[in-house]
Amino acid sequence: MAALTRPREGRVIAGVCAGLARRFGVSATTMRVVFLLSCLLPGPQFVLYLALWVLMPDERTQRSAW
Structure with a gap:
């Protein structure tokens, strides 16, 4: 399963x-x-979206040192 990150594309x-x-x-x-x-x-869907926007890290492109 993929990590919970916000992708750079899409x-x-x-x-x-x-x-x-x-x-x-x-x-x-x-x-x-x-x-x-x-x-x-009814519910806090929009607030949850905003919280995830702040808390979910951006997907980083990992570059190999080789």
């Missing part, structure tokens, strides 16, 4: 949905639709 706003989709093995589009539909329900 972002729409901050990369939170793309990072969650990669982590759980679903498409980014599916994750975005699920998030948008969840916003129709």
